[in-house]
Amino acid sequence: MTLGLLIVGMLVLLFLRVPVAFSMLLPCLLYVSFSPDITLGVALQRTMSGLDSFPLLAVPLFILTGYVSNAGGLADRLFRFLLCLLKRVPGSLGYVNVISSLLFSWMSGAAVADAAGLGSVLVPAMKKRGYDEGFSLGLTGASSLIGPMMPPSIPAIIYAVAAGVSVGGLFFASIVPALVLTAILCGSVAIYAARHPLPETEEVQGTRLASATYQAAPILLTPVIILGGILGGVTTPTEAAAVAAAYVIVLSGLFQSLSWKSLRESLQATTSTTGSIMLIVAAASLFGWIIAREQGPQAVTALLTSLTDNPYVFLLLVNIALLVVGMLLEPVAALLIMVPILMPAAREYGVDPLHLGVIMILNLVIGLLTPPVGLVLFVLSSVTGASVQRVIMGTLPFLLPLFATLMIVTYVPALSLWLPKLLLK
Secondary structure (H helix, E strand, C coil): CCCHHHHHHHHHHCCCCHHHHHHHHHHHHHHCCCCCCCHHHHHHHHHHCCCCCCHHHHHHHHHHHHHHHHCCHHEEEEEEEHHHCCCCCCCHHHHHHHHHHHHHHHCCCHHHHHHHHHHHHHHHHHHCCCCCCHHHHHHHHHHHHHHHHHHCCCHHHHHHHHHHHHHHHHHHHHHHHHHHHHHHHHHHHHHHHHHHHCCCCCCCCCCCCHHHHHHHCCCCHHHHHHHHHHHHCCCCCCHHHHHHHHHHHHHHHHCCCCHHHHHHHHHHHHHHHHHHHHHHHHHHHHHHHHHCCCCCCHHHHHHHHHHCCCCHHHHHHHHHHHHHHHCCCCCHHHHHHHHHHHHHHHHHHHCCCCHHHHHHHHHHHHHHCCCCHHHHHHHHHEEEEEEHHHHHHHHHHHHHHHHHHHHHHHHHCCHHHHHHHHHHC
């Protein structure tokens, strides 16, 4: 009963558009005030303990990497390189859209950053070349979800901290599923191009492929620095984040594309974004502790095991529940709430924690394209000038390839697990 009131209270505050952190924190404070055996000091200690984690230091560093990459024009260099490389392929701008998101994901780790950075360039370019506006908006939104899937992924760091698993292991577990998503979206582009003949893309301001490759090559070293350092045992994920942030700052400086003003704005944006994430982490730490105290995970495990003993049915139920949660909460908050609840049940069904992490992240980032939260929808509307309703209608057809990817990742666990087992023996 108490647990139900706690969750209902949070949902009511969310529907009243109270910020997520305070929607979790206020019911917790009421719970603490009516609990004779819990002091505010204990509650404060539980709240702050969620922030006392070395892997969480990687979050602001990867956020800074993404902001500097945008401000320093690195995303534009990748865009020009791909445009020159694929300009004679039918539907070239569609493939550029998807592959740009894939390459930019190595530096951003967030769908919102991808949608903001690439959407403002790609959507107008696609419309100019005869692509349907809805298709352009939908493809840009769907491809932006590669960012939080492919490492370095901020949701992956949050999950790893909450679940107590290796950040590097989850990074490697996410690579193949992210590539599967990329391939399926490229397939959607191929179908569109076959049905809607489009002219070849013009040369980008006279830029030749050799020149574009030369300009983009240093940027393409970013994933080598991040994953190579982790795999080689040279750096931890947090240290790799620091190296990546320093690398893109130096690279932007050498390209003379990052002004002091832009760097200052990137630092300010990083501080603001990090502050909001860490406030959610702190509030979710107290919220999760109270759920555990009220034996919420045990209740969920007992309910699920009473419904089915089949792990495939369990994963289907998890997918349905997470898709609903993703419509109401942004991924970081949802992960911090749901991981402590679902992890004990997953262990009962023999689901690998890394596999569960990939499933949860993909489920919850799909929520970024669904109202009422749907942050990517609002970002695309803001940077392109299209109405939110137009963006929603454009993204609806792309939910089908996203759900197809989700089913493949869910029921073919080898896609998530073979690379960590191969590289982290």
